[in-house]
Amino acid sequence: MTPALYDTLASPASQREQFRAGEIPVAVYGLGKMGLPLAAVYAEHTGAVTGVDIDERVVERVNAGDSPVQGEPGLDGLVDSLAADGALTATIDAGDAARDAAIHVVVVPTLIDDANDPDLSAVEAVVDEIATGLLPGDLVVLESTLPPRATADVIHPMLVERSDLAAGTFGVAVCPERTSSGRALADIRGTHPKVVGGVDAESGRVAELVYDELVDNEIVRVDDATTAEAVKVFEGLYRDVNIALANDLARLTDEFGVDVREAIDAANTQPYCEIHTPGPGVGGHCIPYYPYFVLNWLDVDVPMLSTARGVNDAMPAFVVDRVADGLAATDSVDDVVGVPDGGATASDSAPDAALADATVAVLGLTYRAGIRETRASPGIDICAELTDRGATVLAADPLVDAAGLAATDVSVAELPERAPDAVVLATAHEAFDAVDWAAMPPAVVVDGRDVLDLSTTEHRQYTVGRGWS
Ligand SMILES: NC(=O)C1=CN([C@@H]2O[C@H](COP(=O)(O)OP(=O)(O)OC[C@H]3O[C@@H](n4cnc5c(N)ncnc54)[C@H](O)[C@@H]3O)[C@@H](O)[C@H]2O)C=CC1
Numbered sequence: 001m002t003p004a005l006y007d008t009l010a011s012p013a014s015q016r017e018q019f020r021a022g023e024i025p026v027a028v029y030g031l032g033k034m035g036l037p038l039a040a041v042y043a044e045h046t047g048a049v050t051g052v053d054i055d056e057r058v059v060e061r062v063n064a065g066d067s068p069v070q071g072e073p074g075l076d077g078l079v080d081s082l083a084a085d086g087a088l089t090a091t092i093d094a095g096d097a098a099r100d101a102a103i104h105v106v107v108v109p110t111l112i113d114d115a116n117d118p119d120l121s122a123v124e125a126v127v128d129e130i131a132t133g134l135l136p137g138d139l140v141v142l143e144s145t146l147p148p149r150a151t152a153d154v155i156h157p158m159l160v161e162r163s164d165l166a167a168g169t170f171g172v173a174v175c176p177e178r179t180s181s182g183r184a185l186a187d188i189r190g191t192h193p194k195v196v197g198g199v200d201a202e203s204g205r206v207a208e209l210v211y212d213e214l215v216d217n218e219i220v221r222v223d224d225a226t227t228a229e230a231v232k233v234f235e236g237l238y239r240d241v242n243i244a245l246a247n248d249l250a251r252l253t254d255e256f257g258v259d260v261r262e263a264i265d266a267a268n269t270q271p272y273c274e275i276h277t278p279g280p281g282v283g284g285h286c287i288p289y290y291p292y293f294v295l296n297w298l299d300v301d302v303p304m305l306s307t308a309r310g311v312n313d314a315m316p317a318f319v320v321d322r323v324a325d326g327l328a329a330t331d332s333v334d335d336v337v338g339v340p341d342g343g344a345t346a347s348d349s350a351p352d353a354a355l356a357d358a359t360v361a362v363l364g365l366t367y368r369a370g371i372r373e374t375r376a377s378p379g380i381d382i383c384a385e386l387t388d389r390g391a392t393v394l395a396a397d398p399l400v401d402a403a404g405l406a407a408t409d410v411s412v413a414e415l416p417e418r419a420p421d422a423v424v425l426a427t428a429h430e431a432f433d434a435v436d437w438a439a440m441p442p443a444v445v446v447d448g449r450d451v452l453d454l455s456t457t458e459h460r461q462y463t464v465g466r467g468w469s
């Protein structure tokens, strides 16, 4: 009989022992960038983890000890050894896994749909399956990022209704994943304190006990599940708003004639100042999505969040404007489309003369360096904007190709012979250190990530936040 955790007579000390001894089987639903490292950490502590994923290729690779998640230091070897020891197995059968487990950890995607409304369909699909195998004394842990109140208003009631168990007979806790891709194992093991909030006190107690065994850092127990959801979303909102401030300041570079990045670095020497870094936009399925977990979830009016979203979403067009300005200045195009007052602006919405016959290479299609994730990626938005404005677009990325995008693949080695009229660096992949700028005919280069120094070449460089050099 599997020992139970929630509302049992067992002492906390014996429950900890049972957890460590693997007597309380764990199921982790979602084996992606976050779920696989998390399942691995659970498995290294308990030796009894079943990972669940809907992608058969993921399941096969995990069972073969071959991590489908790359770019995570230590994960390859850990998955290999855990699979070999049988500490971590994977399945596509969520119902089976739910019937065998007593701790159910949900870490599937929470995205937004085309209307920017939160999409909890993956979480609801998993919760449906968990309910079929839920037993009194079990614990359900939500690690996915959720709109505040989702657990209280949607997930917990779903579990009660679908499992035929009464509320108060099983635990539900929100323990949001705060990890960054590229350092997932270290973060999950305890770079940051772990936030835990239960739908009731016993749920919070049990979740706190489990994570106190799992992580090396302190546990921050908050009042309830909704508070824990809010903590995670607030962290993301803070980041999106602060990146928007940095991007707005970067627009002042030309007007002020100053290096805004230098000014930001100097301002940040004050302990109370933490202005973030300007860039070509905000990508990934986290930071640009979380504002909608508030804006399009409840009837709230939070103008700052939508304003910041607008500022960050406008950065790809800002980058393309700088390309158009640079080309127009280089080509001294006579018939640059003017505005009624006679002023010529390259940001005119009609296809820009400067871009119409230009070939532009975009370096970087993933949302940040080293991570194979393209959702809301600035590089992809820049390709689309360039195409919309008449340019011929090439794209290079070491992790993904341009299939299905408004761009044609180009390798780093081919760039000089392709002789693009302009180049945009959207993602600072290490692979781009190999670009032979000296061999490339003079071009307009817009550096969105402040990683290039082309002062010894004939290229005209614009750096977001520093201006023309
Ligand atoms: N990627 C990140 O940096 C972070 C993500 N998070 C949150 O973690 C959650 C997961 O994100 P990622 O791991 O990045 O997503 P991901 O897209 O890398 O992986 C998701 C995995 O879940 C699987 N999946 C989808 N639907 C499923 C279902 N119904 N049942 C079982 N498996 C299913 C997919 O096949 C995929 O393997 C999201 O809520 C996200 O907001 C939190 C912190 C950091």
Ligand SMILES: CC(=O)N[C@@H]1[C@@H](OP(=O)(O)OP(=O)(O)OC[C@H]2O[C@@H](n3ccc(=O)[nH]c3=O)[C@H](O)[C@@H]2O)O[C@H](C(=O)O)[C@@H](O)[C@@H]1O
Residues within 6 Å of the ligand: 145, 177, 178, 179, 180, 181, 235, 236, 239, 243, 276, 277, 278, 279, 280, 281, 282, 283, 284, 285, 286, 287, 367, 368, 378
């Ligand atoms: C508050 C916070 O730092 N959240 C982290 C964030 O990680 P994520 O992988 O989404 O990357 P990120 O560093 O926030 O970058 C998101 C996007 O924003 C851009 N970015 C980031 C920071 C900055 O100063 N300027 C900027 O332009 C990045 O280039 C990228 O396109 O979101 C993760 C998440 O919640 O999924 C979270 O766990 C991570 O800790």
